Amino acid sequence: MSHSASPRPATAHRSRDLTGDIRIPGDKSISHRSFMFGGLASGETRITGLLEGEDVINTGRAMQAMGARIKKDGDTWIIQGTGNGCLLKPEAPLDFGNAGTGARLTMGLVGTYDMETTFIGDASLSKRPMGRVLNPLREMGVQVKAAEGDRMPLTLHGPKVAAPITYRVPMASAQVKSAVLLAGLNTPGITTVIEPVMTRDHTEKMLAGFGADLTVETNREGVRHIRIVGQGELKGQTIDVPGDPSSTAFPLMAALLVPGSDVTIRNVLMNPTRTGLILTLQEMGANIDILNARLAGGEDVADLRVRASELKGVSVPPERAPSMIDEYPVLAVAAAFAEGETIMDGLEELRVKESDRLSAVADGLKANGVDCTEGEASLTVRGIPGGKGLGGGTVATHLDHRIAMSFLVMGLAAEKPVTIDDSAMIATSFPEFMDLMAGLGAKIERS
Numbered sequence: 001m002s003h004s005a006s007p008r009p010a011t012a013h014r015s016r017d018l019t020g021d022i023r024i025p026g027d028k029s030i031s032h033r034s035f036m037f038g039g040l041a042s043g044e045t046r047i048t049g050l051l052e053g054e055d056v057i058n059t060g061r062a063m064q065a066m067g068a069r070i071k072k073d074g075d076t077w078i079i080q081g082t083g084n085g086c087l088l089k090p091e092a093p094l095d096f097g098n099a100g101t102g103a104r105l106t107m108g109l110v111g112t113y114d115m116e117t118t119f120i121g122d123a124s125l126s127k128r129p130m131g132r133v134l135n136p137l138r139e140m141g142v143q144v145k146a147a148e149g150d151r152m153p154l155t156l157h158g159p160k161v162a163a164p165i166t167y168r169v170p171m172a173s174a175q176v177k178s179a180v181l182l183a184g185l186n187t188p189g190i191t192t193v194i195e196p197v198m199t200r201d202h203t204e205k206m207l208a209g210f211g212a213d214l215t216v217e218t219n220r221e222g223v224r225h226i227r228i229v230g231q232g233e234l235k236g237q238t239i240d241v242p243g244d245p246s247s248t249a250f251p252l253m254a255a256l257l258v259p260g261s262d263v264t265i266r267n268v269l270m271n272p273t274r275t276g277l278i279l280t281l282q283e284m285g286a287n288i289d290i291l292n293a294r295l296a297g298g299e300d301v302a303d304l305r306v307r308a309s310e311l312k313g314v315s316v317p318p319e320r321a322p323s324m325i326d327e328y329p330v331l332a333v334a335a336a337f338a339e340g341e342t343i344m345d346g347l348e349e350l351r352v353k354e355s356d357r358l359s360a361v362a363d364g365l366k367a368n369g370v371d372c373t374e375g376e377a378s379l380t381v382r383g384i385p386g387g388k389g390l391g392g393g394t395v396a397t398h399l400d401h402r403i404a405m406s407f408l409v410m411g412l413a414a415e416k417p418v419t420i421d422d423s424a425m426i427a428t429s430f431p432e433f434m435d436l437m438a439g440l441g442a443k444i445e446r447s
């Protein structure tokens, strides 16, 4: 789905006393995988708490186009899967809209099938590098026809029988790890992924839950060897998707930055591969209480009580980047209100997200009076506690939902309003964002 046809600008104004008790929609990573693995497994999968954002809906449509039956009954999504190895050739190109996760994981899922599958997406997704997934698929015997620079639109055609590989993931990417493991599901023998730096582990955990023969070994240096035995049976499961920590970051940060705020956010996924932002904010002096920490469906979950706080600048260790990779834009906004300097390093992956997030954030900050320095893979922000003089600019969002939401949060705390050139694409990951923020007392107007 492309949003470039009808951009919807929005402006956030300085607000006070955000208060409320809210629930965040389901985690995007787990929601994509729920549709994919449910669509592939034999028998019935039932999902509650699914994120109904455009990205995830596109993944559901792709699974339907390949033979899965999906319907919604009340709050529950019910899927009848095809059975592992039994996906059907889609009649039309699979359109993933804005979603890198949907596109890249599905390339792994169907790439090794002896059939043609074509992948298309919006202007943002068509600019993103796909070679990181196509290269291991080529090693497994998949033929690829792609636009220049291994970009979409692209067509995959698997071999008669795919070859299992051992693949060392060259960058910290859960999408690449996952694509290779999913390709291994339709490949005889053992496919091994070597992961030098741990990234979010939803694929490993959920595949094991669906009955895949998958093992993980971590050596003394922390390098993980993930082995999957191909062509086994997957069986439908019941899944309750916890709240998305990456979406949580926006109301959470608004509550920290807007004076007088006190907000409780319920049912947030606290998987340790996703909690880097909370750790960083605690180091910055944020007042965040982690309440009712519990296990739900094999995942750590908690409620967060967040109160307005005076933040101090910190140096964020680069090795923490994989556990907070989607949160840097909103952390950079918080840094603009912190006392002193915040240094973020190890950010090379930010350049290949829905936009080049490093330059989009630096440009947005500068347009709103923030003193910051963009490096090749780093960002340094010098903050102004209280936000005096900040704001007054318009931010180019480049079809990137996290840039859009980050700068709306900035406008709630800055002295002058902050405008974003488009808010329509927020629906890709967080359709409820505007209503939920308004319910807390945030002043955001959409034109």
Ligand code: S3P
Residues within 6 Å of the ligand: 028, 029, 030, 101, 172, 173, 174, 175, 176, 178, 200, 325, 326, 349
């Ligand atoms: C995701 C992995 C990350 C993250 C994205 C979701 C996933 O991407 O940025 O939002 O669900 O596997 P990379 O694998 O490119 O780091």
